[in-house]
Amino acid sequence: MNPFDSAVSLAQAVRSKQVSPVEIAQEYLRRIDRYDPEINAFVWRNDEEVLQAAKDAEDAVMSDGKLPAFHGVPIPVKDFNSVAGQPNTYGSVGVSDAPRTETDLSIERLQQSGFLLMGRTNAPEMGPMSVTENQRYGITRNPWDLRLSPGGSSGGGAAAVAGGLAPVAQASDGGGSIRMPSSACGLVGLKPSRGRVPMRVPAWEHSATDGAVTRHVEDAAALLDVMSVPDLLGWYHAPVPERPFAEEVGRETGRLRVGLLVSAPTGVPVDDECVAAAKALAHVLEGLGHDVSPVEPRFFSLDAARAFVDLVVPAALHLTPYDDPDLAEPYLQVLRAQALSRNSAEYAQGVALLHLESREIIAQWGRDFDVLLTPTMACTPPPAGTVVQDKNADPTGFRMTETQMISFTFFANLTGLPAISLPVHRTAAGVPVGAQLVGAPFDEACLIRLASAVESVFGWTTTLPDAFR
Incomplete structure (x- = not known):
């Protein structure tokens, strides 16, 4: 097997008995042993459990019974999502490593589809x-460069997939946390629409969503299919798609109006490499017959953006399961204290403003353009170890790099629009740089069609970091 193969193709190989789930698990665990000490993607491992689950999956294959879509394929879980029997520390010294008693809904769906949870x-x-x-x-x-960050917050999963330590990885996105790491690591990062992937409590005023980072578009589509089985107990869920998302791969899109935006909605400078990524994708889409033209969309006002940053996120930190919040990173302690200094009237007013402005922003899709094309980030991946250090030094001040990283991604979370980052460019030093497509409400299908149409042109599925081949 090739550790950089798609999860879809690995599952097909398992069903056809060309490769055993045990062989797959052993290969990825071997690569984790070899490469993870320098990447530090994994924070907890369950090797014996994975190998036993792989043996059980192998027995099921040999019994020739009906198998789920991803039977016998391993997938790691982000250390924000709970699995019964596993720790979930949220990356914090202030949270116990006691096993959780409940499994998140999106993880349940991955298990039901046959995935083996691997670390x-x-x-x-x-x-x-x-x-x-x-x-x-x-x-x-x-x-791609161990001196650089893989982005966040799903950077552990993205680094694992980029290094061939896993075929795909479970992830989540509250302001760009699937798309930024995908851009930094040369991967495909699809942020689903609001309500597409079920959560017991939609985080950050329904701006956050679970999802995955993948190398192959077919994996992004197929994982969305299995993760988006509706939760009928939830407050709401996204409309059922016309057909399975996996069937959108390779399907024609028709001629689309693509709006090109290369200036950051936040007003910060945009690195030339990031502009080049967006323009490279624009050029290919134009060659495929789409109408690409510059646009200047309306985005959130400063008051609305501040409502999210200064009210919603700090308040949400009080829902997090700290055992000892005094052990939190300094910047998080400042944010938690900030939430206590605001009142409920301010919160309600801020959220109402977000709702009202979202309506005006979303109305541009279908009226002014069909899809919006932007750089994924306004900067290339920053040096590892610098961004958190800067935030701890000045938690409430302006930080250029952090702002550049989220400038093109956060509005899709606040509006609930689907968005995808594609690895369409590399710097002269070989560092990946992504471009983002933002779709109309609940139209992940269009993004998948476009992504699959350009995948072979850019050849990112076979463009791998030299040291991890």
């Missing part, structure tokens, strides 16, 4: 950070 991957403490480093587990590094 837990690193994330910044509690999530509100664009890189993957914390006091408990240290710094996760980018397989």
